[in-house]
Amino acid sequence: MFVEIKNLTVAYGGIIALRDINLAFEEKSIVSIIGANGAGKSTLLNSIMNLVPITTGEIFYDGRKISGLNSHDLIKLGISLVPEGRMLFTHLTVRDNLHLGAYTFLREIGRKEIRKRAEKVYELFPILKERKEQIAGTLSGGQQQMLAIGRALMASPKLLMLDEPSMGLAPMLVKDIFNVIKHLNSQSISILLIEQNARAALKMSHYAFVIDTGRIVNEGKGSRLLCDEKIKKAYLGG
Amino acid sequence: MSVFLQFLFSGLTTGAVYAMVGLGFNIIYNATSIINLAQGEFVVIGGLMMWYFSEAMKLPFFISAILAVASTGLIGLLMERLTIRPVKKSDLLLMIMITIAVSIVLRGILMFKFGKDPYTYAPFTEGEPIHIYGAFIQQQTLWVIGITLFFIILIFLFFNKTMLGKAMKACAVNPVAARITGINVDKMVMLSFVLSAMMGAVAGIAVTPITLMEYDRGPMLAVKGFCAAIMGGLGRGRGSVIGGFIIGILESMTAGYIHSGAKDAVALVIILVILFFKPAGIFGSKTIADLRRF
Numbered sequence: 001m002f003v004e005i006k007n008l009t010v011a012y013g014g015i016i017a018l019r020d021i022n023l024a025f026e027e028k029s030i031v032s033i034i035g036a037n038g039a040g041k042s043t044l045l046n047s048i049m050n051l052v053p054i055t056t057g058e059i060f061y062d063g064r065k066i067s068g069l070n071s072h073d074l075i076k077l078g079i080s081l082v083p084e085g086r087m088l089f090t091h092l093t094v095r096d097n098l099h100l101g102a103y104t105f106l107r108e109i110g111r112k113e114i115r116k117r118a119e120k121v122y123e124l125f126p127i128l129k130e131r132k133e134q135i136a137g138t139l140s141g142g143q144q145q146m147l148a149i150g151r152a153l154m155a156s157p158k159l160l161m162l163d164e165p166s167m168g169l170a171p172m173l174v175k176d177i178f179n180v181i182k183h184l185n186s187q188s189i190s191i192l193l194i195e196q197n198a199r200a201a202l203k204m205s206h207y208a209f210v211i212d213t214g215r216i217v218n219e220g221k222g223s224r225l226l227c228d229e230k231i232k233k234a235y236l237g238g
Numbered sequence: 239m240s241v242f243l244q245f246l247f248s249g250l251t252t253g254a255v256y257a258m259v260g261l262g263f264n265i266i267y268n269a270t271s272i273i274n275l276a277q278g279e280f281v282v283i284g285g286l287m288m289w290y291f292s293e294a295m296k297l298p299f300f301i302s303a304i305l306a307v308a309s310t311g312l313i314g315l316l317m318e319r320l321t322i323r324p325v326k327k328s329d330l331l332l333m334i335m336i337t338i339a340v341s342i343v344l345r346g347i348l349m350f351k352f353g354k355d356p357y358t359y360a361p362f363t364e365g366e367p368i369h370i371y372g373a374f375i376q377q378q379t380l381w382v383i384g385i386t387l388f389f390i391i392l393i394f395l396f397f398n399k400t401m402l403g404k405a406m407k408a409c410a411v412n413p414v415a416a417r418i419t420g421i422n423v424d425k426m427v428m429l430s431f432v433l434s435a436m437m438g439a440v441a442g443i444a445v446t447p448i449t450l451m452e453y454d455r456g457p458m459l460a461v462k463g464f465c466a467a468i469m470g471g472l473g474r475g476r477g478s479v480i481g482g483f484i485i486g487i488l489e490s491m492t493a494g495y496i497h498s499g500a501k502d503a504v505a506l507v508i509i510l511v512i513l514f515f516k517p518a519g520i521f522g523s524k525t526i527a528d529l530r531r532f
Binding site for chain 2: 049051071072075076081083087088089090091092096099100101103104106111151155
């Protein structure tokens with residue numbers, strides 16, 4: 001298994017956000033996690049990225065234990081997060097935001113390679129190239145999301161985690177973003193996706209987990225979960 | 239005319255120091271969003287350490303200067319390690335209060351070590367003041383202005399052209415995002431304190447032969463430097479430099495033409511006026527100010 005989480009429990013601020021989570025998935029797949037607000041989906045991604053401390057449990061990635069490693073080591077191993085709310089460097093330029101996405105690799109690969117990686121992102125999102133001198137905080141919501149994904153791609157991840165990438169976007173843009181995610185997956189990047197838009201997420205996922213109040217309550221192939229009566233009622237609007 | 243020029247030159251000297259203090263504010267602000275009110279103490283420590291190494295220990299000029307800058311940098315590092323890092327998850331206002339506490343403690347230590355007397359040492363170069371239209375400009379003044387301009391360029395290049403500088407800025411904008419992209423935030427914050435302390439030390443070393451230096455100069459320097467930084471729009475190096483020179487010149491004109499007692503009021507009045515009418519600063523961008531946390 002490419003990613004394997006064993007008995008993960010996360011508690012902070014007096015509440016248990018995740019309780020005894022076990023999940024695993026294969027490389028090069030699109031895996032989504034669906035669930036209501038506050039179910040613990042973001043906490044799961046944040047605990048993989050070591051942004052919240054793990055109470056008990058272990059996380060394995062590509063055959064090695066990664067729980068406890070700090071964020072910049074995780075990026076070096078090929079794990080990137082597009083965080084909830086995008087978290088751009090709002091008053092730096094689009095280009096600087098992208099370049100900083102590869103900051104950890106500066107010594108290894110040099111500025112020239114960083115510029116090359118940025119060019120690849122511009123190919124994926126041409127609008128960002130047009131606006132590369134613009135201050136990131138002044139971009140539209142959709143462009144900001146593209147930039148957030150672009151910044152994560154600058155680290156050439158093997159595992160790309162996206163936390164609610166469609167949040168606050170117009171339906172047209174949501175479709176674009178989903179197409180980009182599929183495209184990235186076709187380039188053999190594994191995708192771990194959190195989505196409010198459960199139907200769209202399940203449609204394109206190879207596998208999915210359903211989280212409810214910190215526990216995994218269901219899992220299976222995306223196509224199967226789409227037909228599951230319980231899930232239809234709870235997350236797909238009937 | 240000659241009197242006016244004389245005031246202008248003295249204004250440029252103090253203005254250069256305010257500009258450097260303002261730049262010091264910006265370095266830490268750019269990396270952490272903290273306003274370090276112990277910034278003035280770094281200038282004092284720089285000047286007094288320079289005196290200690292060059293006059294008390296009789297070390298050569300360059301070695302003394304390097305040691306003075308390095309030891310002030312070390313104090314910046316200790317300040318971050320001992321007072322900022324342990325409470326780094328608390329809010330910004332608290333951090334700013336901590337910097338006030340540090341400035342008080344540093345002043346206490348300086349008074350113990352150096353007493354209340356002013357210190358000075360020989361200017362960098364010997365020689366007669368330069369005569370321009372009936373006014374005199376000391377060679378040391380030229381040094382102060384030259385060094386300031388040199389550092390402005392250096393800091394500008396650092397924050398806008400190097401990845402390290404941009405990464406430092408990124409930490410202030412959004413520390414969590416910086417961690418996600420793999421920037422070592424703790425290291426950047428520490429570095430900003432060291433750089434800013436060294437910057438203050440350079441200002442102190444350059445200006446002490448002209449203005450003398452004593453243990454309690456810090457707070458006034460901090461107020462004036464802060465005013466320069468606000469005037470320029472916090473976080474903007476060039477703005478704070480222009481702000482520093484404007485305040486220096488206005489002060490010296492006020493002292494010369496109105497009353498020397500009124501000079502300290504100038505900076506405070508400017509702070510109030512700017513905060514009332516143009517909080518983004520005269521040279522600051524409104525867009526960026528709106529995106530800021532503090």
